[in-house]
Amino acid sequence: MLIFYDIPSKIGAWSPNTWKTRYSLNFKGIPYKTVWVEYPDIEKTIKDLGIAASATKPDGKTPHYTVPAIYDPATKTGLSDSFAIAKYLDEKYPDKPTLVPRGTEALQKAYIDAMMSKFDALWQFMFPKTTWILNEKSEEPFRRTRKQKFEKTMEEMYPQGEKRKEEWKRLEEGLGQIDKWYGKEDILVMGGEDKVCFADFAFAGFVIWIRILFGKESEEWKDVSGWQNERWGRMIQTLEKYE
């Protein structure tokens, strides 16, 4: 059984990045066991698996070890980075549905780049919300690294009053830019309702982050799932069987 490394919280799986891999594994129907790793333990866990750093820290030099990561006992392979994991799964489990169909890798990477560029307004809502549901052990480093980056506390970052309305509107407009790429009736990026690919999960990871942290019954989730003619609500519902 494959091992999947995820970050815990007081309310279960939450991370947009690890959700990409959770979705991917469920989509492919590969049995796996989740190992929960708090932030301060990520580096050691990943290094012990013999996995190289997937990025560098803000200084551009120090190796940055991240989850999602997987360990596949069948091939004795450890791997991090959700896109690299998707490609690995396609290669090693070719009889399962495909996450990165031949010829779509660069297009999917560009989609993710473009999608991320529309999320300007997202972080100020989601980083604070995340802080408030992390376990104590993860909360401290999460707070510290974000404070270094944004030069404010998570409580200062979280928009209030009129600012909140404006920034929420800006998030809606950002998603509206993504909406324009899709055909009118399409729910998934490759069209229709069943041609799922990794890019759908890459995007859905961020949308489900909102749903999980605000809650299914919240006004915020009603907003997001209703925006753009309910496109994102329908998308998350279509992908629900892979949660």
Added chain:
Amino acid sequence: MLIFYDIPSKIGAWSPNTWKTRYSLNFKGIPYKTVWVEYPDIEKTIKDLGIAASATKPDGKTPHYTVPAIYDPATKTGLSDSFAIAKYLDEKYPDKPTLVPRGTEALQKAYIDAMMSKFDALWQFMFPKTTWILNEKSEEPFRRTRKQKFEKTMEEMYPQGEKRKEEWKRLEEGLGQIDKWYGKEDILVMGGEDKVCFADFAFAGFVIWIRILFGKESEEWKDVSGWQNERWGRMIQTLEKYE
């Protein structure tokens, strides 16, 4: 025979946007005649063809009429916007090679969005260079609209000395971001050397704009075609048969 509307200059076809359609038509092998339209005549030409505005002017309201445009006498259809034209050509000429393979429309649109976001440093070089090769009739409105937008003349905009080196470096870094999406050996966005799609032409339109305005023998083209392990030089060469 289909009619293709393009903007002339002292040195022939140059516009990155119309090149997308020129490439598309040549790729599909559809016979066409080019009609050259100077900037001040675009609006009337497009309106006379019964084509709706493809965009709005910077005020967000006034309709903006653009080329490329085509008129297809076989179906009495006029159309602008290079992506819409590509889709039309695929639909009406299904026996010709396909520009937007089924399932790739949203991905290609996202690719173009992401690609454009890496061109920050491009405009300051290419808008002035364009000004200097336009015919007199087009030069005036081209200068005027860019001066309104950037609040400087094209001569002031063109980077000089140390600034030029820095901005040229920044352009290289922008293209480096695009490069990362591609497989090591791939020349085209869908992989390999022969699976051409519209997104290749959308990108190549900007690269050939550089080659045409600086010239094949220029230092600048040597730079651009050599960057990222000669990826862009090889791409333009691969697509040369569709010029």
